[in-house]
Amino acid sequence: xxxxxxxxxxxxxxxxxxxKADGSGVDLANVKMSMNPFDEIAVEQAIRLKEAGQADEIVxxxxxxxxxxxxxxxxxxxxxxRAILVIASDDVHKDIEPLAVAKILKAIVDEEQPGLVLCGxxxxxxxxxxxxxxxxxxxxxxxxxxxxxxTIEGDKAKVTREVDGGLQTIEVTMPTVVTVDLxxxxxxxxxxxxxxxxxxxxxxxxxxxxxxxxxSNRLEIVKTVEPAERAAGIxxxxxxxxxxxxxxxxxx
Amino acid sequence: xxxxxxxxxxxxxxxxxxxxxxxxxAKALGDVTVLAVGASAKAAAEAAAKIDGxxxxxxxxxxxxxxRLAEPVAVLIVSLAGDYSHIVAPATTDAKNIxxxxxxxxxxxxxxxxxxxxxxxxxxxxxxxxxxxxxxxxKDATKVITFRTSTFGAAGEGGSAAVADVAAAANxxxxxxxxxxxxASDRPELTSAGVVVSGGRGVGSKVDFAIIETLADKLGxxxxxxxxxxxxxxxxxxxxxxxxxxxxxxELYVAIGISGxxxxxxxxxxxxxxxxxxxxxxxxxxxxxxxxLVADLFTAVPELIEKL
Numbered sequence: 001x002x003x004x005x006x007x008x009x010x011x012x013x014x015x016x017x018x019x020k021a022d023g024s025g026v027d028l029a030n031v032k033m034s035m036n037p038f039d040e041i042a043v044e045q046a047i048r049l050k051e052a053g054q055a056d057e058i059v060x061x062x063x064x065x066x067x068x069x070x071x072x073x074x075x076x077x078x079x080x081x082r083a084i085l086v087i088a089s090d091d092v093h094k095d096i097e098p099l100a101v102a103k104i105l106k107a108i109v110d111e112e113q114p115g116l117v118l119c120g121x122x123x124x125x126x127x128x129x130x131x132x133x134x135x136x137x138x139x140x141x142x143x144x145x146x147x148x149x150x151t152i153e154g155d156k157a158k159v160t161r162e163v164d165g166g167l168q169t170i171e172v173t174m175p176t177v178v179t180v181d182l183x184x185x186x187x188x189x190x191x192x193x194x195x196x197x198x199x200x201x202x203x204x205x206x207x208x209x210x211x212x213x214x215x216s217n218r219l220e221i222v223k224t225v226e227p228a229e230r231a232a233g234i235x236x237x238x239x240x241x242x243x244x245x246x247x248x249x250x251x252x
Numbered sequence: 253x254x255x256x257x258x259x260x261x262x263x264x265x266x267x268x269x270x271x272x273x274x275x276x277x278a279k280a281l282g283d284v285t286v287l288a289v290g291a292s293a294k295a296a297a298e299a300a301a302k303i304d305g306x307x308x309x310x311x312x313x314x315x316x317x318x319x320r321l322a323e324p325v326a327v328l329i330v331s332l333a334g335d336y337s338h339i340v341a342p343a344t345t346d347a348k349n350i351x352x353x354x355x356x357x358x359x360x361x362x363x364x365x366x367x368x369x370x371x372x373x374x375x376x377x378x379x380x381x382x383x384x385x386x387x388x389x390x391k392d393a394t395k396v397i398t399f400r401t402s403t404f405g406a407a408g409e410g411g412s413a414a415v416a417d418v419a420a421a422a423n424x425x426x427x428x429x430x431x432x433x434x435x436a437s438d439r440p441e442l443t444s445a446g447v448v449v450s451g452g453r454g455v456g457s458k459v460d461f462a463i464i465e466t467l468a469d470k471l472g473x474x475x476x477x478x479x480x481x482x483x484x485x486x487x488x489x490x491x492x493x494x495x496x497x498x499x500x501x502x503e504l505y506v507a508i509g510i511s512g513x514x515x516x517x518x519x520x521x522x523x524x525x526x527x528x529x530x531x532x533x534x535x536x537x538x539x540x541x542x543x544x545l546v547a548d549l550f551t552a553v554p555e556l557i558e559k560l
Contacts, residue, residue, distance in 0.1 A: 016514065017380045026384050038496075098352070099361045124495065126379055130352035130362050133322065137356035142426035143322050145349045148489070158430065162489050163345040164443075164498075165262070166434035170321065172427040182479070182496060183489060218361040222374065222387040230521065233542040235533075239555040242527065242545050251504045251525045252471065252560060 001115035003046040003055045005080065006105055007039040007062050009071040010125040023223040026125075028092045035071045038120025040078075040187040041180045045150065046118050047079035048185065054152050055116070057081050061108055063101050065092050069203060076198035077190030083201070084108060088208040088215045095126055100208075100215040102134035107211035109139060114175065116157070121146050121179040132179035142172035148183040253282035253372060256332060258341035258350070259300050261320070264292035266299040267344070269444035272406035274342035275305050277399035279407065280369045281338045283307040286413075289325055291318030301413040309413050314420035319429040320346055326353040328421040333358055333394060337372070343398035351398050360392035365499075367403040381495040381518035401443060402501035402522060435488050442474040442491065447504045448520070450476030450493055453484065454509020454530065454549055461486045463553050464508060470557050476500065476520075478510045494519035509549050512537025529553065 011017060012032040020027050035043075049055040060075035062068040063086040072083035086104055088096050109117065122129035136143035144150075144159035148167065151158045152174070160169045162181045190198070208215045236242045246252040255278045260267035271286070278284045285308040288297035297311040310332070316324050329350070333339060339354060341347035343365045355362035367385070368376040374389045375397065442448065449471060451464035461481070468475045477487035479494060493500055495518035505523035510516060512528070512535055520526070521540055528541035531548050538544040545552055 011380070013515070017383045019384045026380060097361055099356065099359075102356060122496070124381060127377075127381065127495065128352075128362070128364050129348050130355070130364060133349065133352035134356035134362075136322075137326065137353040140424075143349075143353065144427075145322070146345060161345075164490060166432065166488070166490055168319065168432050169430040170319075170427050171430050173425075176426075183483075218392050219363070219388040219390055222389050224379075224384050224386045227378070227382060227385050227521075230526075230540055230542075233526070233538075233540070233544060235538070235544045235546065239545065239547075239552055239559060242543055243556065243559050245543050246504070246525070246527070249525060251527075 001055050002057045002059060002112060003049060004109060004112060004114040004117045005039070005042050005046050005058060005060050005075065006117070006119050006131070007043065007060055007071050007075050008036040008123045009033050009062060009064055009068040010036045010123055013037055013124055019224055019226045023225055025093050025221070025224045035074050036120050036123045038122060038180060041182065041184050042118040042120050043075045043078050043080060044185045044187040045180060049152070050079070059084065059112060059114065061086065061105065063088050063096055063104055065089050067092070072203055073198050074190060076201045077195040078188060081201065083203040084206060085203060086206045086208060086211070096215050097217055097219065098128050098130040098134055099218060100213060101131050102138055103213045104208060104211050105135045106138045107213065116175060117177045119177065119179045121181050132177050136177035139177070142176045144170060144172050144176060145179045146181040147178050148181050150178055150184070253337040254335060255281045255284045255338040255340055256329070256336040257284050257286050258329065258347060259286050259288045259296060260342050260344050260346060261288060261290045261293060261296045264290060264295060266296035268299065269406055269441070270342035270344055270401050271300060272303050273401040273404040274340060274399045275303055275407040276404040277366065277369060278338070278340050279305040281372055285310060287312065287329070287332070289317045289320060289328060291315050293317070297415050301415050302409050302411050304408045304410040306411045306413040309415045310418045311415060312418050312420055316420050316423050320350070321427050321429060322349045322353050323424040323426045324421070325350050326357060327424055329354045330357045331421045332418065336394065338395045338397060340397040340399060342401045347398050351396055355396035358394050358396065360394050360396055361390065363388065363390065363395065363397045365400040366397050367400050381514050382521065383514065400499060402499050435490055439468065440472065440474045442476060443498050443500055445474035446502050447471045447473035448476045448493070448500050448502045449473045449506045449508065450478065450510060451481050451486065451508050452478035452510030453480035455481060455486055458486045467506070467553055467557050470560050478516050507537050507541070508553060510537055511535045512540065
């Protein structure tokens with residue numbers, strides 16, 4: 001079985017974002033970018049399936065600007081076999097919407113015929129949590145979102161999902177789209193020799209036009225602003241003072 | 253304009269708070285028709301009909317909709333979509349699972365975690381873990397939306413909407429429910445609680461997490477946790493507050509032994525009053541706290557419990 005893993009290049013999760021003063025967006029110039037943390041978990045899961053003899057090839061895909069090839073090289077260094085880069089933008093500030101991403105992924109899935117697509121549950125930049133579900137819908141496949149455990153048995157996958165209130169286990173028909181949650185695994189680090197080897201692995205460059213997908217936005221961004229700032233708080237010196245303050249404002 | 257709203261239903265019962273908050277968000281958009289879907293949905297439909305602002309309730313009660321698997325529920329919603337300009341739901345895990353599927357089947361984008369309605373086409377939503385608020389104008393014919401419930405007040409009682417049955421749609425037959433492992437809790441539900449007490453890595457162990465629970469019980473609060481506390485096994489996953497867990501905005505949020513990483517703040521910084529107890533005076537949580545106490549939690553929390 002072939003496994004397809006979509007990965008996204010996003011602002012590094014430790015960076016405190018800066019909203020541009022003119023309201024046009026978040027400043028991404030000269031900011032550290034990395035692989036979306038959920039996508040690392042998806043890549044890791046694909047590699048574990050390969051190590052367990054359940055997957056024979058792992059294809060990593062990224063859609064966006066040319067620099068996303070660094071993200072694909074990271075996936076290759078972790079253990080993906082080859083990569084496809086779909087260039088759909090020449091400006092890092094243009095975020096391709098999940099619907100367009102899902103359509104490009106559908107075209108790639110039609111071509112590559114994977115038995116499983118492993119996605120992150122959400123990207124930490126647009127916080128949409130939609131691409132996996134959308135791809136599954138466009139394919140007419142089953143979906144298993146927010147996975148914390150995945151077991152493949154023949155043409156079915158048993159997936160435990162993190163839902164409000166606890167865990168839910170479902171069984172889905174393969175091929176399927178699984179979106180992974182934080183608790184699924186601990187992603188490995190790429191070793192230096194593997195980073196060197198990854199440079200020689202195949203990376204195909206395509207464009208959105210190659211797949212006949214229009215990547216223009218359905219949601220026009222009117223403005224982007226900073227959230228309202230909280231008024232400065234105070235430090236209290238003791239538990240007594242804390243209790244008094246809370247009583248004063250009616251919080252307890 | 254007409255709005256179809258997917259009611260949140262849990263084990264045959266209406267999740268009143270989440271549904272009523274989404275109704276608040278939806279009311280500005282037009283007449284609200286609530287859709288109650290489930291293996292057992294009649295009682296939930298009756299409860300939804302009493303919420304103020306609901307024009308009509310549709311019930312799709314069928315074994316097919318037990319546990320509300322995304323594939324059949326999405327097909328049902330799409331079969332009803334023609335009559336509505338907006339298809340909305342509270343941003344619960346259930347709706348986050350279903351609504352993007354609905355949107356793609358309708359060939360429209362989805363607007364997730366919407367925090368404000370500007371007009372029928374224009375909405376606000378937080379991005380980058382809540383560090384920026386984006387206003388977006390949808391060019392799609394049908395708007396598919398999930399509302400972040402923590403930013404809307406719950407619509408009150410007082411409605412008397414008519415309840416009508418709708419037939420089940422086709423079964424795509426792609427998935428089956430196997431089992432649930434739900435955490436039992438007598439405490440208030442995290443996302444609707446008026447007070448939340450959360451513990452982080454600083455608590456140190458699962459055994460010591462009891463101190464957080466004791467304080468919560470004293471305050472009649474729900475218990476939350478940081479990712480570090482969940483990953484270390486001190487608390488179950490569904491207690492996690494943050495960008496990838498639950499988003500809460502209670503009257504009072506007490507953060508104990510939580511440093512205040514960007515991802516945690518994303519889930520609680522809209523709380524009315526934030527209290528932080530941390531022994532590190534440099535901890536970022538103290539920058540958002542209204543009242544910060546720099547102290548060892550193992551002495552401060554028992555003292556706090558005693559003095560409340």
